[in-house]
Amino acid sequence: MVETIGDFGLMFHLTRVNSGLHQRELMGAGVAVQTVSRFENKRSDLSLSSVISLLQEVPVTMHEFLITSTGTFPDSFDEFLQYVGVLGVTRDADEQIAGFALRCRILYAMTKNVEWRMRAAMLASSGDIKVQEQERKLVLSYLMRVDDWTSYEFILLRRTLCTGVLLWQDIPQLWPRLHRFNREEHRMNYTRQRMQLVALLSVADLFMEARDFEWLDKVLTVTRQLPVRSGDICAEFHLRALEAEQLLLCPGADHRSGAKLLHELYHSAKFIGAPQIVARLEAISVATGTDLRKMPQKV
Amino acid sequence: MLESEFGPIYRDFRVSKGFSMREASDNKAASIQFLSQFERGNTRIGFVRLGRLLENIHVSMEELLAVRSLRSSNWLDWWAFALDYAQRTGDARMLSHVLFPERVERVVRAVNRVILLSPLQRRNELTRVEKFALTNIVNRSQHYGVFVNLIITHTAIALPASVRRHAIATLDRQSWWDDVLYLRPGTSFSAMWALAEAEVYMHNSNKAKDLMQLMGQHLSPSDLYERLTLLALEAEADLAQGLTQEADKKRADVIATLRVLDDHSEVRRYLAHTKLVWPELGVK
Structure with missing residues (x-):
């Protein structure tokens, strides 16, 4: 957590200098030059409204100011969210953090504080069935309590599914909250939408593994409609591969179009040069007995 | 004043997440009186303090600033x-x-x-x-x-x-x-x-x-x-x-x-x- 005003002031200073602007040129924001100077020199706090008006003048997006301008984070919560959020995107994330996560989880769990125990559950599995059951109850009761989920809840869900604290059997009772989204909402709530997308894809993976096609279909239907999907090619490959697998495995589905879709995805993944996706599609073709070298024949 | 917008939005987040005012003002983030004034849009708030209040209800600064109804979002x-x-x-x-x-x-x-x-x-x-x-x-x-x-x-x-x-x-x-x-x-x-x-x-x-x-x-x-x-x-x-x-x-x-x-x-x-x-x- 930022204990002093210094970090914000420094971040603002860097942002301003990077844009090649002088303090005088920020007069349009209606904040006195002396105030800006005191803020940058770590001598006083600045109100929310002044910070926002100054950022209009610089010009810099909120995302840049909060996350990327200096590589430091304005508070530990943003930092924690960002950190755990990234875990779902990198492939060998679990290995990368295993050691760190275990150390943290032991410390966190000892605090007996709900907040920190949930963080512990997100980081790694405790390996103890009794502790796991307690944590499962804790996380479930928290998630059931919150009506409108923000990034935190989607990340909590996805991470606790990864660490095995929550199970796919827990999804149906969380579904009313998990699947809700607002079609009109876009852009700046990007972080939350993306976390929802990734959470839904992990849930779909679990239902696929469990061969629960009814729920899988439910999850995929919602995932397909999320506006944030467009342009996120990794997520789109993930989703389409699940759809192909669903068509190939689900009894009564159109296996031929499943094979066709898998074949087309394979061709595209090779064209872009995405080895991890090629590998995933090959695994699906082996599991379903589909030949990727031959385009399926027309009837 | 921007605070008159952010206070009520903060309150909506807090209530929909089921946090009490006591929980939200924990960890020396603020006194309950201050929080109540802020939520009603009656007081200015510093960036650092707002960060702490948000952390207590599991909302990131980015998410607060991204609320659609906000009139004062960033032009860029x-x-x-x-x-x-x-x-x-x-x-x-x-x-x-x-x-x-x-x-x-x-x-x-x-x-x-x-x-x-x-x-x-x-x-x-x-x-x-x-x-x-x-x-x-x-x-x-x-x-x-x-x-x-x-x-x-x-x-x-x-x-x-x-x-x-x-x-x-x-x-x-x-x-x-x-x-x-x-x-x-x-x-x-x-x-x-x-x-x-x-x-x-x-x-x-x-x-x-x-x-x-x-x-x-x-x-x-x-x-x-x-x-x-x-x-x-x-x-x-x-x-x-x-x-x-x-x-x-x-x-x-x-x-x-x-x-x-x-x-x-x-x-x-x-x-x-x-x-x-x-x-x-x-x-x-």
Whole structure:
């Protein structure tokens, strides 16, 4: 957590200098030059409204100011969210953090504080069935309590599914909250939408593994409609591969179009040069007995 | 006062997440009296304190500032979104609703005017004064953030060669970041893409190739969108060199990929782009 005003002031200073602007040129924001100077020199706090008006003048997006301008984070919560959020995107994330996560989880769990125990559950599995059951109850009761989920809840869900604290059997009772989204909402709530997308894809993976096609279909239907999907090619490959697998495995589905879709995805993944996706599609073709070298024949 | 907006929004978050005022003001974040005044919009609040209050209810600063009903959201965020929206849909009307500081009026208006034009049309449409203003911003910035990158992405073709060289050197020095979809035209990658496309247009095929290689080096395995746009650029480079068949094949593969991924807006964006660029590069 930022204990002093210094970090914000420094971040603002860097942002301003990077844009090649002088303090005088920020007069349009209606904040006195002396105030800006005191803020940058770590001598006083600045109100929310002044910070926002100054950022209009610089010009810099909120995302840049909060996350990327200096590589430091304005508070530990943003930092924690960002950190755990990234875990779902990198492939060998679990290995990368295993050691760190275990150390943290032991410390966190000892605090007996709900907040920190949930963080512990997100980081790694405790390996103890009794502790796991307690944590499962804790996380479930928290998630059931919150009506409108923000990034935190989607990340909590996805991470606790990864660490095995929550199970796919827990999804149906969380579904009313998990699947809700607002079609009109876009852009700046990007972080939350993306976390929802990734959470839904992990849930779909679990239902696929469990061969629960009814729920899988439910999850995929919602995932397909999320506006944030467009342009996120990794997520789109993930989703389409699940759809192909669903068509190939689900009894009564159109296996031929499943094979066709898998074949087309394979061709595209090779064209872009995405080895991890090629590998995933090959695994699906082996599991379903589909030949990727031959385009399926027309009837 | 902005606080009169943020207080009630904070309260909505807190209530919908089921936190009491006591829990929200925990950890020395604030006194309950202060919190209650803030939630009613009756008091100013410092950035640091707001951060603590948000942490207690599991909401990030970004999420608070992203609330749609907020009147005072960041103009640059809006502009980036409106530019992206215009390219995806072909509808530039939203751009005229974006307010901006007076100081950047000339460049913002210039970019808005040319957003739907082809590269050659952009070069002809922008006036000498506008080009000067654009150049000035690119030269003056020591580090390119979303704002400068957006400007380069949309007007690279109209910048003088020396400015383009300067921009390439600056972009090469700084670390690249990405990953906010509506801000994608504001990334270092997109700015470099536009600079490389400008080289393709100038028929500097070696320079364009070097830049494409440089861009490839900056990519991580999961940057699939960027990889695809790089292939699209290769198609343009082939076309400029008279390799029409190769270019058409690559273009068809890009379209097929976006189609199989079922991404209608990206298909539309790419088709609109090639419709403008193909006749210009293919003539010679």
